[in-house]
Amino acid sequence: MTTAAVAESKPYHHGDLRRALLDAAEAVLVREGPSALSLRAVAREAGVSPAAPYHHFKDKSELLRAVAMEGFARLKLAMSSALARETAPEERRSALGVAYVEFAQANPALYRVMYDCARNADQMPDEHGEDVSAFQLVKDTLTEVAGGQVSELDLELTAIASWCAAHGLAEISKFEKFKPLKDALGGERAFLQGVLAHLGVMAQRKDG
Amino acid sequence: MTTAAVAESKPYHHGDLRRALLDAAEAVLVREGPSALSLRAVAREAGVSPAAPYHHFKDKSELLRAVAMEGFARLKLAMSSALARETAPEERRSALGVAYVEFAQANPALYRVMYDCARNADQMPDEHGEDVSAFQLVKDTLTEVAGGQVSELDLELTAIASWCAAHGLAEISKFEKFKPLKDALGGERAFLQGVLAHLGVMAQRKDG
């Protein structure tokens, strides 16, 4: 009946309910969207009583936070992978932005939860000392593009601007308004690349 | 007791309950945030029974939609005003972006409702034939900056990129992460201008 319940007469103890709850949360998100993501729905999806999650999360918001953290981790992974697939700096930068937006498009409900969570806390959920942050990934790539000839301040501001644009595009790109333009450009990805390419940024700064 | 109820033994008929409900909705948003924006809370705030709004809105989502539409109208107004205060194209463009973000910062709950609504419909709420859209405002201003030397396609993509960046900045700018940078730059507005200035765009395109 439930997705997470495996065959063979499930045991009283679950094994790894925390993990199962996070997976169940994602299943609920995919199937019914962010507004359906209640503690009870997650427990139901995991095939467990409504009180069970309290042995693994202090309360609902802590569960949501864990979901959001996983989402950000996966987003970063998607970005790293995209980066690794290209060698030329310009292509790497473009791929980074496209990967970001495509992740958001592929996981719209998760992406929403991620930023709802971030907004509530005025910060991204802790990556508690991960090796290198997604934001650092952006800065490094932009440095490559500029060939190292850029001040720390410009770099920081440009990275923020890029992040803003990617986030904005993630939220806005599916508006029907843009359909004609996408068709004219030859598809979704061309559209994304087109918009992101129009964030010229450093080139202007350098000769301005 | 309620904000909207005027003195003198309120009459049975309200006069303009629709208007009062929209104002009440905003009051609720400001005081308690988007998650508290229920039909019942709005009715309560307007000093009216829970069933009363149904004479003015088909259901909850139609009320929210009306709130969102008003929000977008006010955002456009703020942008027009900011534009009118500057003459030089570059300053006008900057003022436009700053006005956008500052509106979102000044009305965070309303801004959230506006985009929640837009996302649900995959489009902005109808401006049903307003004179000129906010997006057109952006395109016109960008054309001024470019001195008319720009293709329709570049213009469109640049305008979208600007919109994305403004939206992203609106959602991200209050992260604590940026506090040091803001201080270094001398304040919130300088930060916004700094980020937005790093969307060079057309300059790069022209000599690239």
Added chain:
DNA sequence: TGTACATCAGTGAACGCGCGTTCACTGATGTAC
């Protein structure tokens, strides 16, 4: 000018619902001796 009547815009009680959380409980597991 008065009156009958339709329509409008409220009331307030009630409906069923799903929610987050708590509680006393119990089955399963692990550990000390």
Added chain:
DNA sequence: TGTACATCAGTGAACGCGCGTTCACTGATGTAC
């Protein structure tokens, strides 16, 4: 190796809550004659 016992990780019933919406109603307003 066996056993007593503490601890862990579940159950399931119950709590109070606010919600969106419906309903029969009634007071106020406007209009036709």
